[in-house]
Amino acid sequence: MLKHDKLCQNIVKYSERWYNLDKIDIIRYLLGVSIIVKDYRDLEYSKFERLQQKYVKELFNILPDGVVLVDENNIVIDANPKFLEMFKYEKGELIGQPLDMMISNDINFDEADSLTSMVKNNQLVKRDSKRCTKFKELLDVFITAMPLTLDNQVVGGIGIYKDITAKERADFLANRDPLTGIYNRRYAEKEINRLEKEDKYPISFILGDINDLKLVNDTLGIEEGNRVLKRTVEIMDDVLAKKGIISRWSGDEFLIILEDIDEYYAQNIMKQLREAFKKGKYNDEYPLNLAFGYATVTGNNRSIRESLSEADTRMNRQKLLESHQFKGASMEFLKRIMPEKGAETLEHTDRMKEICRLFGQALDLSESVMDELLLLASLHDIGKISVSEKILIKKGSLTEEEWEEIKKHPEAGYRMVKSSQELSTISEGVLYHHERYDGKGYPSGIKGKEIPLLARVIAIVDAFEVMTRGRPYKGPVSKEEALDELMRCAGTQFDPELVKLFINEINQHN
Structure with a gap:
């Protein structure tokens, strides 16, 4: 009796501290109890055993990740609401079915079967993978799979599925300019910080500034200004051909980061950009005018930030020198x-x-x-x-x-x-x-x-x-x-x- 009382107290304690605990520890604990429930479901439970089952079930149902319980043959015993939501199944469609057959396809079935074998061999598995819904839609998931043991024998397993599709989408959007799809300043700053730590040279930077973008916005409207920005990115993409990272540094400025590119090649790339923008137009009539500046870091007592400042200075100087053309x-x-x-x-x-x-x-x-x-x-x-x-x-x-x-x-x-x-x-x-x-x-x-x-x-x-x-x-x-x-x-x-x-x-x- 005291043992069951202690168990119930622990369940309540875990539920109160859920967000401060490792999910793996909680699931191990919960499924240890779940096995008892499975093996002895037809027995008469004491008051404390019924209370224990109630708390376990409630916690199982509110977990933020998809959780599925299988037996030693990988047959689904139970799945929580999040798992059903992720894979778009009704519980009755899953119970009694082989898990890998239900959430894998021909492409990733062997990988899923390999994961199942590892769990049967009493191994804990963590990995990024793909699984498919009832309607064959692919999900990017992070899988944590662990064996369930009773008397030192594997009697089943548990799989925890974290949907990282939304997370990756959120990360993508957080690092991208929503208008043009290229990287934003936040991402560029992260890359600059990384380059400062890695201390690998040469690194070249090219800054480009669109002249008269505000004039286009004020005269033709924001939509036309947006077309200018998109056309600018298209031309840059064509010239660079994946050689570097293009980011929107500010409203009308772009920063190009070129790793392992020395000053000679940086100048050559900038020359190609200038020539491309002389030919490029955004509406078949109005030419695109950009001022460019570059700088290269070789590690000789000049920091990356100092080089960026030099590129900005050169860009502004070009703006002044060519202002009569823009007029x-x-x-x-x-x-x-x-x-x-x-x-x-x-x-x-x-x-x-x-x-x-x-x-x-x-x-x-x-x-x-x-x-x-x-x-x-x-x-x-x-x-x-x-x-x-x-x-x-x-x-x-x-x-x-x-x-x-x-x-x-x-x-x-x-x-x-x-x-x-x-x-x-x-x-x-x-x-x-x-x-x-x-x-x-x-x-x-x-x-x-x-x-x-x-x-x-x-x-x-x-x-x-x-x-x-x-x-x-x-x-x-x-x-x-x-x-x-x-x-x-x-x-x-x-x-x-x-x-x-x-x-x-x-x-x-x-």
Whole structure:
């Protein structure tokens, strides 16, 4: 009686300390009891024996891994709910059936049979393997199999099956960039830490940075930006051909880790990448521009982290040296997509630039300021890309809601050009080109000379060009009528001094 009382106390103790104990010890203990239950199931149990069986069964049922009990012939005696869930069987389908036949297939049956033989020979087995469900779906499992002995004889066995499919999937996702599928920074940092400990050289690093990704995001949307990232990874994969580890280091930066690659080969790989990206496009029109930097660690008193810093420095230096090339590409890209989006026509842009050039000469603008004015003429309405095409091409008056959406385009355009280093000089002109001289404009309501000069110039040129060109909801007017309207609005909508100069210049050049 005291023996059974002690046993019950131990079961309760194990149940309370489950997460602090080794599962193998618990299962050994539980199945020692289960054998007693099996061999003497028809006997009359005492009060303590029934209590003992109750606790064993409850623990068996709540174990987080699949557990199956077999006899000496590997015939299933019992299986817990987790095992049934994993392998998608009803208990009645399993009991009395050979375990290996139920959860193995032709490919892994011999391996499963070998494991069973080891258990019969009183061996404890631990291994990763694959088993299949009732519906022949393969599961990655970690198997712990152990013999059950009675009087020093193996009378059965127990198998504990941990589903590692989900774990591996979780580990995969934890180390991968969800958008591109390549490794993320977390994994790259782990690899760097490993390389620092292993002290094996040479190791080369290549850093790549996508130029103007934010510009694409702001003008065409996040989806287009995502396509840029995916296309970037495709090109890198083609060039590297599994030679190194590609990781997404930050939003628009990639780190390539090249083990056992010296400086000569690292430079060659970087050259191949540059050539590939010159040819590569993400939408058959807009070229992909990346700046690259590299560094190689040979173990000569320079750490991996110092080399990474050097690669970053070289990459940023290249960005600066080639910025003029990116400026041209960005401008052409933006000018091309504006008519595609219904924002403006190429004819409107060309006429704006022609008029601005005349006006700028009359204002005696410097060459650099003239360049900014012509750029502003091309991109002042870039923010309209964010406006619905239905509104932009609507024939008829706009509703109040539609007008409010239109009024958001200067701020949208400001964000777009501000995100690009080479376009940021025209950001204020884009933001303020719909302000009025009397302070009743938008988006900020500034007035007079508070409005930047180029914004005041563009406001006049744009109004003249629109009036003489016409709108979707209104036909064009003559040059004289347009100039009269400018004069009428001088001092309220437009800078009066600039209006007079503009009228004079237009009349001179017809």
